[in-house]
Amino acid sequence: MKINFWLNGAKKEAEISPDTMLLEFLRSLGCYSVKRGCETANCGLCTVLVEEKPVLSCSVLAARIDGKKVMTMEGLQEESEEFGSFLANEGAEQCGFCNPGFIMNVIAMTRELEDPTEDDIKEYLAGNLCRCSGFVGQTRSILKYLEFKKNKSEGSKDQEKEVQA
Template sequence: MRLRFQLNGEPVEAEVPGDALLLDLVRGRGLTGTKEGCGVGVCGACTLLLDDRPVSSCILPAGCVQGREVWTVEGVARRHPEIVDAFLRHEGLQCGACTPGQVVMAAALKLRGGEPDEAAVREHLAGNLCRCTGYRAIVESVRAALGS
């Protein structure tokens, strides 16, 4: 299957098997920031932006990106340096396995707009598991990135 889509702001083409997953498509292009965790769409490590909305790339067929816009953590970090900066300042990470998903979720919340309070940020991150931090620092990082 031939795919044409925008990847991190650039037009790209890719040839993939019809049953390929979105996760394998981006990782196969060297964008290994996106991680496979649970593989069943519940842990959030593989989160990407598809037309600015967060999706679990480990359960999404690659074909769904046809003509659409994909942002991975590599692109999100360039597009939103303030998010990276907020996580750095608030130490919102440890081992890093969930981190790309958390950064992408922060961008998704930012793109959605509004002024979410702490509970709303937690709710937004409910599908992004972290085994290291206990979440307080991640929630603070995301809130700082939003300027809230």
């Protein structure tokens, strides 16, 4: 079957088998940030954004992206690197295997929730599994990243007001 979709901002067309899983399909296109973990939709390693919403690609057929926009970490390099530096600074990356799925969910969360509380963060990221840490460093890194983004946004608004004045 033929599908048309956007991958990381680029229009694509592909011929796929109806039973192809999105995880396998994206990896075949060179999106290696999409990791295989549990293959039971329990760990979050395979998270991608479909129409701006986090989706577990191990449990979605590739045919479901027909006509849709898909983003992987390869398409979100700037945001991924920015948040990734906060993870590293807090010592929260340990082995790093879960980072791509975790980062994709954090990016989705920052786009969906305006000012998430610590409880909101925990609830939003409940499906991400990390066997190395107790999530304390990761939570700390998210809170610092959110504060950084807020200050950055307020700074650009202040600059905009100065230019208009």
